[in-house]
Amino acid sequence: MDEYFRQYGVIAIFASLAVAIPVGMFLISWLLSLVKVRPNNPSEVKSSIYECGFETIDTRWNTFNFRYYSIALLFVIFDVEVIFLFPWAANYGILTPKFGLYILAEMGVFIGILLLGWVYAWKKGSLEWS
Known part of the structure:
Protein backbone atom coordinates (compact mmCIF):
# COMPACT_ATOMS: atom_id res chain seq x y z
CA MET A 1 0.00 0.00 0.00
CA THR A 63 -18.18 36.05 -38.50
CA PHE A 64 -16.67 32.67 -39.23
CA ASN A 65 -17.79 30.77 -42.29
CA PHE A 66 -19.44 27.48 -41.29
CA ARG A 67 -17.90 25.61 -44.24
CA TYR A 68 -14.49 25.77 -42.56
CA TYR A 69 -15.96 24.27 -39.40
CA SER A 70 -17.61 21.34 -41.16
CA ILE A 71 -14.46 20.49 -43.14
CA ALA A 72 -12.32 20.75 -39.99
CA LEU A 73 -14.73 18.53 -38.05
CA LEU A 74 -14.69 15.87 -40.77
CA PHE A 75 -10.89 16.03 -40.84
CA VAL A 76 -10.67 15.50 -37.07
CA ILE A 77 -13.10 12.57 -37.18
CA PHE A 78 -11.29 10.75 -39.97
CA ASP A 79 -7.87 11.61 -38.54
CA VAL A 80 -8.80 10.00 -35.22
CA GLU A 81 -9.98 6.93 -37.10
CA VAL A 82 -6.58 6.67 -38.80
CA ILE A 83 -4.96 6.82 -35.36
CA PHE A 84 -6.95 3.69 -34.47
CA LEU A 85 -5.56 1.96 -37.56
CA PHE A 86 -1.90 2.53 -36.65
CA PRO A 87 -1.60 0.07 -33.69
CA TRP A 88 -3.31 -2.61 -35.75
CA ALA A 89 -0.90 -2.13 -38.64
CA ALA A 90 2.12 -2.05 -36.32
CA ASN A 91 1.19 -5.29 -34.52
CA TYR A 92 -0.42 -7.24 -37.36
CA GLY A 93 2.78 -9.15 -38.18
CA ILE A 94 3.17 -10.25 -34.55
CA LEU A 95 -0.46 -11.31 -34.15
CA THR A 96 -0.88 -12.98 -37.56
CA PRO A 97 0.00 -16.60 -36.62
CA LYS A 98 -2.57 -16.78 -33.85
CA PHE A 99 -5.42 -14.40 -34.77
CA GLY A 100 -4.62 -13.43 -38.38
CA LEU A 101 -7.95 -13.96 -40.12
CA TYR A 102 -10.01 -12.71 -37.17
CA ILE A 103 -8.01 -9.45 -36.91
CA LEU A 104 -8.13 -8.92 -40.67
CA ALA A 105 -11.93 -9.38 -40.70
CA GLU A 106 -12.33 -7.07 -37.71
CA MET A 107 -10.32 -4.32 -39.37
CA GLY A 108 -12.23 -4.88 -42.61
CA VAL A 109 -15.47 -4.17 -40.75
CA PHE A 110 -13.87 -1.09 -39.14
CA ILE A 111 -12.65 0.28 -42.48
CA GLY A 112 -16.04 -0.54 -44.03
CA ILE A 113 -17.87 1.51 -41.40
CA LEU A 114 -15.34 4.29 -41.93
CA LEU A 115 -15.97 4.23 -45.68
CA LEU A 116 -19.74 4.25 -45.11
CA GLY A 117 -19.33 7.42 -43.02
CA TRP A 118 -17.22 9.00 -45.74
CA VAL A 119 -19.77 8.12 -48.45
CA TYR A 120 -22.58 9.49 -46.24
CA ALA A 121 -20.72 12.80 -45.78
CA TRP A 122 -20.04 12.93 -49.51
CA LYS A 123 -23.69 12.26 -50.45
CA LYS A 124 -24.93 14.85 -47.91
CA GLY A 125 -22.72 17.45 -49.60
CA SER A 126 -20.49 18.06 -46.59
CA LEU A 127 -17.39 17.86 -48.77
CA GLU A 128 -18.70 20.37 -51.32
CA TRP A 129 -17.42 23.92 -50.97
CA SER A 130 -20.21 25.79 -52.80
Whole structure:
Protein backbone atom coordinates (compact mmCIF):
# COMPACT_ATOMS: atom_id res chain seq x y z
CA MET A 1 0.00 0.00 0.00
CA ASP A 2 2.90 2.33 0.74
CA GLU A 3 4.31 1.75 -2.76
CA TYR A 4 0.92 2.65 -4.22
CA PHE A 5 0.93 6.09 -2.58
CA ARG A 6 4.59 6.61 -3.46
CA GLN A 7 3.78 6.16 -7.16
CA TYR A 8 1.07 8.79 -7.00
CA GLY A 9 3.26 11.09 -4.93
CA VAL A 10 5.24 11.90 -8.07
CA ILE A 11 2.00 12.84 -9.84
CA ALA A 12 0.96 15.01 -6.88
CA ILE A 13 4.33 16.79 -6.93
CA PHE A 14 4.03 17.33 -10.68
CA ALA A 15 0.47 18.70 -10.35
CA SER A 16 1.43 21.03 -7.51
CA LEU A 17 4.40 22.35 -9.51
CA ALA A 18 2.16 22.80 -12.56
CA VAL A 19 -0.07 25.06 -10.45
CA ALA A 20 2.63 26.75 -8.34
CA ILE A 21 4.92 27.89 -11.18
CA PRO A 22 2.32 29.95 -13.13
CA VAL A 23 0.83 31.35 -9.91
CA GLY A 24 4.33 32.30 -8.76
CA MET A 25 5.03 34.04 -12.07
CA PHE A 26 1.85 36.08 -11.79
CA LEU A 27 2.65 37.00 -8.19
CA ILE A 28 6.20 38.08 -9.06
CA SER A 29 4.91 40.17 -11.97
CA TRP A 30 2.30 41.81 -9.74
CA LEU A 31 4.86 42.53 -6.99
CA LEU A 32 7.30 44.01 -9.50
CA SER A 33 4.58 46.30 -10.81
CA LEU A 34 3.92 47.53 -7.24
CA VAL A 35 7.61 48.27 -6.66
CA LYS A 36 7.75 50.01 -10.08
CA VAL A 37 10.52 47.73 -11.35
CA ARG A 38 8.37 46.60 -14.24
CA PRO A 39 7.35 49.51 -16.50
CA ASN A 40 3.67 50.18 -17.01
CA ASN A 41 3.32 52.18 -20.23
CA PRO A 42 -0.14 51.59 -21.69
CA SER A 43 -0.56 52.83 -25.24
CA GLU A 44 -2.97 52.47 -28.12
CA VAL A 45 -0.54 50.25 -30.02
CA LYS A 46 -0.20 47.78 -27.13
CA SER A 47 -3.96 47.37 -26.75
CA SER A 48 -4.70 47.03 -30.48
CA ILE A 49 -5.51 43.77 -32.22
CA TYR A 50 -2.46 42.04 -33.72
CA GLU A 51 -2.93 40.47 -37.16
CA CYS A 52 0.51 39.08 -38.11
CA GLY A 53 2.01 42.41 -39.10
CA PHE A 54 -0.92 43.60 -41.22
CA GLU A 55 -2.93 46.69 -40.46
CA THR A 56 -6.07 45.77 -38.54
CA ILE A 57 -9.14 45.67 -40.74
CA ASP A 58 -11.87 45.98 -38.15
CA THR A 59 -12.17 46.46 -34.39
CA ARG A 60 -14.70 43.68 -33.89
CA TRP A 61 -14.66 39.93 -34.38
CA ASN A 62 -15.82 38.91 -37.83
CA THR A 63 -18.18 36.05 -38.50
CA PHE A 64 -16.67 32.67 -39.23
CA ASN A 65 -17.79 30.77 -42.29
CA PHE A 66 -19.44 27.48 -41.29
CA ARG A 67 -17.90 25.61 -44.24
CA TYR A 68 -14.49 25.77 -42.56
CA TYR A 69 -15.96 24.27 -39.40
CA SER A 70 -17.61 21.34 -41.16
CA ILE A 71 -14.46 20.49 -43.14
CA ALA A 72 -12.32 20.75 -39.99
CA LEU A 73 -14.73 18.53 -38.05
CA LEU A 74 -14.69 15.87 -40.77
CA PHE A 75 -10.89 16.03 -40.84
CA VAL A 76 -10.67 15.50 -37.07
CA ILE A 77 -13.10 12.57 -37.18
CA PHE A 78 -11.29 10.75 -39.97
CA ASP A 79 -7.87 11.61 -38.54
CA VAL A 80 -8.80 10.00 -35.22
CA GLU A 81 -9.98 6.93 -37.10
CA VAL A 82 -6.58 6.67 -38.80
CA ILE A 83 -4.96 6.82 -35.36
CA PHE A 84 -6.95 3.69 -34.47
CA LEU A 85 -5.56 1.96 -37.56
CA PHE A 86 -1.90 2.53 -36.65
CA PRO A 87 -1.60 0.07 -33.69
CA TRP A 88 -3.31 -2.61 -35.75
CA ALA A 89 -0.90 -2.13 -38.64
CA ALA A 90 2.12 -2.05 -36.32
CA ASN A 91 1.19 -5.29 -34.52
CA TYR A 92 -0.42 -7.24 -37.36
CA GLY A 93 2.78 -9.15 -38.18
CA ILE A 94 3.17 -10.25 -34.55
CA LEU A 95 -0.46 -11.31 -34.15
CA THR A 96 -0.88 -12.98 -37.56
CA PRO A 97 0.00 -16.60 -36.62
CA LYS A 98 -2.57 -16.78 -33.85
CA PHE A 99 -5.42 -14.40 -34.77
CA GLY A 100 -4.62 -13.43 -38.38
CA LEU A 101 -7.95 -13.96 -40.12
CA TYR A 102 -10.01 -12.71 -37.17
CA ILE A 103 -8.01 -9.45 -36.91
CA LEU A 104 -8.13 -8.92 -40.67
CA ALA A 105 -11.93 -9.38 -40.70
CA GLU A 106 -12.33 -7.07 -37.71
CA MET A 107 -10.32 -4.32 -39.37
CA GLY A 108 -12.23 -4.88 -42.61
CA VAL A 109 -15.47 -4.17 -40.75
CA PHE A 110 -13.87 -1.09 -39.14
CA ILE A 111 -12.65 0.28 -42.48
CA GLY A 112 -16.04 -0.54 -44.03
CA ILE A 113 -17.87 1.51 -41.40
CA LEU A 114 -15.34 4.29 -41.93
CA LEU A 115 -15.97 4.23 -45.68
CA LEU A 116 -19.74 4.25 -45.11
CA GLY A 117 -19.33 7.42 -43.02
CA TRP A 118 -17.22 9.00 -45.74
CA VAL A 119 -19.77 8.12 -48.45
CA TYR A 120 -22.58 9.49 -46.24
CA ALA A 121 -20.72 12.80 -45.78
CA TRP A 122 -20.04 12.93 -49.51
CA LYS A 123 -23.69 12.26 -50.45
CA LYS A 124 -24.93 14.85 -47.91
CA GLY A 125 -22.72 17.45 -49.60
CA SER A 126 -20.49 18.06 -46.59
CA LEU A 127 -17.39 17.86 -48.77
CA GLU A 128 -18.70 20.37 -51.32
CA TRP A 129 -17.42 23.92 -50.97
CA SER A 130 -20.21 25.79 -52.80
